[in-house]
Amino acid sequence: MLKIENLSVHYGGIHALQGVSLEVPEGKIVTLIGANGAGKSTTLKAIIGLIKTSGGSVSWNGKSLAGMPTKDIVESGIVLVPEGRRVFANLSVDENLSLGAYARKDKSAVEADRARVFKLFPRLDDRKKQKAGTLSGGEQQMLAVGRAIMTRPKLLMMDEPSLGLAPLVVKMIFDIIKEINAEGTTILLVEQNAKAALMAAHFGYVLETGRITLEGEGRQLLADDRVRKAYLGEAL
Amino acid sequence: MDLATFLQQLANAASLGSLYSLIAIGYTMVYGILRLINFAHGDIFMLGAYFAFYLIASVALPWWVAFLVAIAITSLFGIALERIAYRPLRDSPRISLMISAIGASFLIENLGVVIFGGRPKSFASIPLFDTVVRMGSVQVLSVSLFIPVITILLLVVLLFVVNRTKTGMAMRAVSTDVEAARLMAIDVNKVISYTFGIGSALAAIGGILWTMKYPQLNPLMGIMPGLKCFIAAVIGGIGNISGAVLGGFLLGFIEIMVAAFLPALTGYRDAFSFILLILVLLLKPSGLLGKKQTVKV
Amino acid sequence: MKTRNTVLTGLAIAIFALVLWLADKNLGGYAMRILNLSAIYVVLSLSLNLVNGFTGLFSLGCAGFMAVGAYVSALLTMSPEVKEMNFFLEPLAPWLARLTLPFALALVAGGFCAALAGLVVGIPVLRLKDDYLAIATLGFSEIIRVVITNLQGLTNGAQGLKNIPKFSTTWTVWGVAALVVAFMALLTRSSYGRQLKAVRDDEIAAEAMGVNVFRVKVTSFTISSFLAGVGGALLGHMITTIDPKMFSFMLTFNILLIVVLGGNGSITGSVIASILVTVLMEALRFLDEPLNLFFFKTNGLPGLRMVVFSAMLMAVVILRQRGLMGDQELTWSGFEKAGLLPRSKKGASK
Known part of the structure; x- marks a missing residue:
């Protein structure tokens, strides 16, 4: 609490x-x-x-x-999804998600979460390798939420x-x-x-x-x- | 100009270009992460050369050990510099950072004059690097062949680290958005120290290789190369490592080729880099490989 | 209130003039030279302060504009005979060789040419932001230096110019310094001054309010170059020898040091710091000589002086970023608030 x-x-x-x-x-x-x-x-x-x-x-x-x-x-x-998404524009969608899990050590659980994020947001899966800066506002928000999920x-x-x-x-x-x-x-x-x-x-x-x-x-x-x-x- | 001379100059240009690249990378990495022009970077290059010199001349270490130790010490020095001169100003206006950088640069240069003495010193001759290699009618020092090879190897390693490792990803994240990087539990201070460490190590390597080719050391030797290499980084696209290499080679080439083909303009040699810089800043400020940055209001 | 301030200011000027007159009469040439050098640095530091402190543009081009002013003024005041002696490698262009102008005119001409250079440099370069602007202006300063070194027939190249007429007397330099201080005070209090500060504080907001940001920047930069040119000329006429090597980045650094120490954006700060630093520079000269403190002997460590100065600059910028005065001025109201002056009947003042 x-x-x-x-x-x-x-x-x-x-x-x-x-x-x-x-x-x-x-x-x-x-x-x-x-x-x-x-x-x-x-x-x-x-x-x-x-x-x-x-x-x-x-x-x-x-x-x-x-x-x-x-x-x-x-x-x-405790994780914050900041105002305005603040995804890392120069990095790919996939890398953004990996950064969410930066502090985690449980590799297999991280991959499970990644799969889950892609299931929740299929559009992110399509754009996996694209640079995050090229996504639309809504997609960036999905990425931000997905990235937050990756932090467990x-x-x-x-x-x-x-x-x-x-x-x-x-x-x-x-x-x-x-x-x-x-x-x-x-x-x-x-x-x-x-x-x-x-x-x-x-x-x-x-x-x-x-x-x-x-x-x-x-x-x-x-x-x-x-x-x-x-x-x-x-x-x- | 005959073919032999042309090839000779080409070899020189490749060496100079490589050296400039090694130093330019350090500038671009630090700028990418801190938006700071590390004026003292050229002086770190000088320190690398001097540390190697003293380790060979006074401590009598075998040259390859001396080189490695010098690189390590210089790297630590760069990290210390960041801690002392730049970290306290993290939240200050960028101008304060720049002033601190300029101050640090003058401080190191003059400390060099005081401690090392202002008179030029000659670097020891190392057979591996000092042999003359003959290829047809072209004669080059072996070091001139080593330099581009070493540079490209280092570049490959560096690009691998930056693009394919977790630390490299953290570095790129911090360059993009420091606050958001903090939110990912990235230790921003550690990343910044890393960047300075790597940049300084590369500058040290550049310094050592430089003195192999131009064996005269003096405490102010880093000023001109430092300035030129920053220009190279800007030309290539500041913040972009490949851009720094491109800029470095371009600058080295132009400098050697103009001196070779237009000897009347030799007096203006130093001004070329500046003229090139201003042209780039006016025509394509983001540099050759850089991206346009828009400022959101 | 205003009459009181005017009277006080007039009194202060009179007292200062008296001090100057006494100093001139009683202090030796060496001391006077340092004092007069400070006056020149007042002019130079105010020129840098105008762009850096008041307009918020980080320009490192000072030395280049100083060089332009110094060379123009020198070439216009040296007699044909002196010129002929100087230009032994390559003769000076005939129209210039014959031309000799009175000092005041040459001084203004020097400033003017520097201002022109400022305009030429400023228009392309002032579109750039922060660090890029710094490097670009530094670049131009170096280009100017290289050009001067190579134009043998106009500037005597690397040999420099010797025997420049010594027009920089105590009253001349301090007179000019006083004029510049007055000018800066008026400028910063005018509506133009407010525009400058608006541009410094928030360019985008200023533009949105109808301030022609670019024009303000260019004007400020040009005026600053004019002042730098005048300062450079005065310097030349004081030390009577100039060469391209002295207008290096080190010179710009010294002036930057003064501005930062005094407070970026404070006129009084620049004045005080100019005097302090010039005196200190001389006083610390002993550091470069053989030292004989009872526990510590050295054989002359040239460069130690600059080490101390660089350390000072860094210390100020890291520990007390706003310098001596920050962006505040010493005003009579300030003295009043501190209790050094009787409070006026009109109550609290700003």
């Missing part, structure tokens, strides 16, 4: 996170929604150690992640997986997220697409300018008037 208590982050001269607390119970899908600039990406980057925190604590299964280098955090099972994460964090993707592709990605979760992976999902996120998630938190303003079960938040007005675009 991931536990964040009173997390404070100063980033680029702004007090980006002002005392954020949230929990990601094991095996669940938790989503963090909010408007642009609310601090969602900052939260994920702070967890994975790409950004320094200025207060509060982040712990994974009781162990504090404070000050740990990203490499060690990832090796302990315990906690999978995703930063705006739906961004810039066609609705059908978004649906496919979310279906796969649910499938991965069903197999036991805990998921922390950051999304601007509040509707899709809240429909998929067990729990949700709403982040507004660095603070958590609402929390509850996914279904509850979907029905909440404040959420509907601010993020779901539904008239009262």
Whole structure:
């Protein structure tokens, strides 16, 4: 379980996170929604150690992640699929997947996972040897998810997986997220697409300018008037 | 110009081109990973030559041992340089890095003057490399034949490491996107150290081979070759290893051939590389083998 | 507020002029030479600061433009007899051999030619980014040097020029330096100065706001070249001998050192650092001579001075990246805030 208590982050001269607390119970899908600039990406980057925190604590299964280098955090099972895919454009699809498994030592299991990724995303199999930079946006997102699967994460964090993707592709990605979760992976999902996120998630938190303003079960938040007005675009 | 002289010059060009390639590779690898022009790279080339010199002259090691040890020491030196002069500036603007590199370059050169003395030293003669080989009417030093062969061998090995090993893949990942590489649990610091180590080793080999062919050592000997080899790397496409080799050979060729066929322009010899550089930067900034980089806003 | 500042500035200038006059009267030639050299470095460092610090362009072409200014001014002020003595290998082109102009005119002409060179170099090269710009300008600087070395009939090639008239007196160099400082102060506070900083901070945003980024860069580069040319000319007229070898990358490096130490983007920083570094360079000359500290004897280690300087540069850039002043200036308001001046009745000031 991931536990964040009173997390404070100063980033680029702004007090980006002002005392954020949230929990990601094991095996669940938790989503963090909010408007642009609310601090969602900052939260994920702070967890994975790409950004320094200025207060509060982040712990994974009781162990504090404070000050740990990203490499060690990832090796302990926490993986981030960053915003904008960030696949390695100069490397082939296959190599991108191999990089996902960079820290793993169990060769045969890695190959099994690779086969599984290609089964989930047949289009990636077709483009195995192509450079990742030549893929379309949707394919790159598939590659990013596939690469994340190759890490066999315990906690999978995703930063705006739906961004810039066609609705059908978004649906496919979310279906796969649910499938991965069903197999036991805990998921922390950051999304601007509040509707899709809240429909998929067990729990949700709403982040507004660095603070958590609402929390509850996914279904509850979907029905909440404040959420509907601010993020779901539904008239009262 | 008769055929013999032409072939002679061709052989010279091949040697010079190879030497330039070896040094250019180091530049391009470091730039690919850190987006840094390692101004001190030419001085590392100089250090390789001097370490070999002292190991043979003062420590009296057999030449092949001296060479290997010199390469190893120089490689470690390059790694140390990165740790001291560049790592602390990892998150600073690129200009600070460049200034540090320039400072490091001057520091090493002047330390060389202080420690080694400014007067040129002569490298010992090694029979294997010093024999004159006769092919028809063409005469070359054996070292001139060794150099291109060694360079191509090294290049093959290097390309294999970069394209087909896990470490090489990590290096390419870090060159593409450092942050994303971190997310793959790649030890970015280790990869960077590796890159400096390999680049410096190649520069050391270049330095040693250079002094076999031009046996005069002086602490400032790395300045011009260093600058020219950076230009070679840019011409070939900075960040691209094959491009560095191509650029190195091209530059070596042009330099020797112009001096041979247009002797009146010899005074301008050093300016050629710069003129070529500026032409490339203006016409095809990504270099001969480079890809266009677009900046996303 | 403004009157107070003007009065204070005027007072400061007057005091400085007095100090200069006293120094001129009382200090020996050696000390004055160092002091005057600092003035020249003030001009040179401000020229580099304009492109690097204020416009954010990493240019390493300083030495080349200095060379142009120095040669032009020298050739235009040397008498025909002196020229004939110099050009013994190959005679100077007749139209130039007969031409002798007054110093002020030659100085401006030198700056002008350097500015022209800056324009010619700048237009193609300023499209490049960061490191490529640095290498390209360095390349051009070297090309200029090689060309000068080879144009025997115009520049006397590698022999250089000797017996250049010694026009760089204390008042001349410090007068020019003061003019340049004033010019820079006005420039950076003008709307043009704001454009410069906008280009430095975020080119794309500046372009989006309607700033003609390329034109701003070229203008800044050209002005900087002009100043470098003037500085180079003053240098020539002070040490009376110039040759292509002295306008090497090492010279650019020295000026870069001053700019970085003083703070990239601070006028006062450059002024202070110019004086400090010039004095230090001389003071540390002993390092190159035989040393006789009681526990440590050396037989003269030439190069040790540069070792110290390079180490200094690296230390500053690694440990205190912003240099002495960062991009701040010494202002009267700053003194006020520090409590050295009585606070004005108008309350807190910026």
